[in-house]
Amino acid sequence: MAADNHKGRHSKASLPPPLKWAGGKRWLVPHLKKLSTLYQNRRLVEPFCGGLAVTLGLAASQALLNDLNPHLINFYQHLQQGLQTTIPMQNNADLYYAHRMRFNELIRQEQAASAESAQLFYYLNRTGYNGLCRFNQSGEFNVPFGKYKTINYVTDFSKYSPVLAPWHFQSGPFESIAIEPDDFIYADPPYDVPFVSYSKEGFSWEDQVRLAEWLVKHPGPVVLSNQATDRIVKLYRGLGFTLIFLMSPRRISCTGDRTPALEVLAMRGLDVNEELIQQFASILPLMPYSST
Numbered sequence: 001m002a003a004d005n006h007k008g009r010h011s012k013a014s015l016p017p018p019l020k021w022a023g024g025k026r027w028l029v030p031h032l033k034k035l036s037t038l039y040q041n042r043r044l045v046e047p048f049c050g051g052l053a054v055t056l057g058l059a060a061s062q063a064l065l066n067d068l069n070p071h072l073i074n075f076y077q078h079l080q081q082g083l084q085t086t087i088p089m090q091n092n093a094d095l096y097y098a099h100r101m102r103f104n105e106l107i108r109q110e111q112a113a114s115a116e117s118a119q120l121f122y123y124l125n126r127t128g129y130n131g132l133c134r135f136n137q138s139g140e141f142n143v144p145f146g147k148y149k150t151i152n153y154v155t156d157f158s159k160y161s162p163v164l165a166p167w168h169f170q171s172g173p174f175e176s177i178a179i180e181p182d183d184f185i186y187a188d189p190p191y192d193v194p195f196v197s198y199s200k201e202g203f204s205w206e207d208q209v210r211l212a213e214w215l216v217k218h219p220g221p222v223v224l225s226n227q228a229t230d231r232i233v234k235l236y237r238g239l240g241f242t243l244i245f246l247m248s249p250r251r252i253s254c255t256g257d258r259t260p261a262l263e264v265l266a267m268r269g270l271d272v273n274e275e276l277i278q279q280f281a282s283i284l285p286l287m288p289y290s291s292t
């Protein structure tokens with residue numbers, strides 16, 4: 001086991017996530033902080049890093065961050081290099097559709113890894129409907145113009161550069177990442193609900209099962225969050241994870257549905273003792289679980 005002293009994490013003030021991202025877990029950061037202070041000197045691995053709410057919230061010193069969405073990872077790689085936006089940015093439908101067309105043109109021309117593409121991705125994320133990221137069958141970004149009254153666009157991302165510099169970003173399916181036995185894994189896959197599809201590939205029940213079987217093989221600490229559906233609870237209980245249940249606050253989803261939902265945290269390789277449970281409960285009440 002890596003030495004669990006207090007060096008490394010929380011050394012930098014945490015920055016807000018730069019994007020809007022469906023399923024963002026900023027609200028879980030206080031809980032995860034309790035765990036991460038216990039497992040401080042490990043590298044944080046997020047196979048589904050999404051909007052980066054967790055790694056930024058924990059101010060991790062070392063991190064391996066993966067997401068299937070290559071545009072998202074391209075944006076973070078440009079943030080590492082101190083991205084400055086130079087494209088015009090206004091909350092205006094004509095400009096939005098012109099930028100969307102240009103972004104799709106860059107994808108067709110295989111220029112999606114460019115700085116221009118990263119800037120457009122940021123603009124489309126902030127200006128499009130509900131911060132969604134959705135592509136049609138031909139791989140074109142097809143989110144309509146959003147409904148915001150005002151948007152504060154960031155043009156200078158230089159403060160992100162030193163924070164993200166030591167982190168390693170990659171884009172691929174979760175199983176493609178090279179994890180080390182000592183890594184601390186926080187896995188936040190797309191929710192187990194039929195109507196949520198974050199990528200054009202979607203995330204099926206078979207993917208959920210493959211993920212659980214992949215996580216159970218990891219010898220280091222693992223935390224998984226998901227919607228507490230009966231089959232998810234059964235899957236992780238069956239694999240010997242310790243489960244706790246929390247009511248998630250309102251969040252954006254692909255449908256625009258903002259109903260709170262019961263969330264499960266499935267943990268293994270961690271000392272989940274009574275004191276820790278009490279600390280969790282002092283942040284947000286723990287919920288009972290009964291199958292439907």
Ligand SMILES: C[S@@+](CC[C@H](N)C(=O)[O-])C[C@H]1O[C@@H](n2cnc3c(N)ncnc32)[C@H](O)[C@@H]1O
Binds near residue numbers: 026048190203
């Ligand atoms: C619930 S979101 C993660 C949100 C993140 N924890 C946050 O706080 O912003 C799930 C992410 O998984 C990604 N994803 C979907 N299928 C994937 C796969 N097979 N492998 C890796 N990432 C995947 C999606 O692109 C999405 O960003």
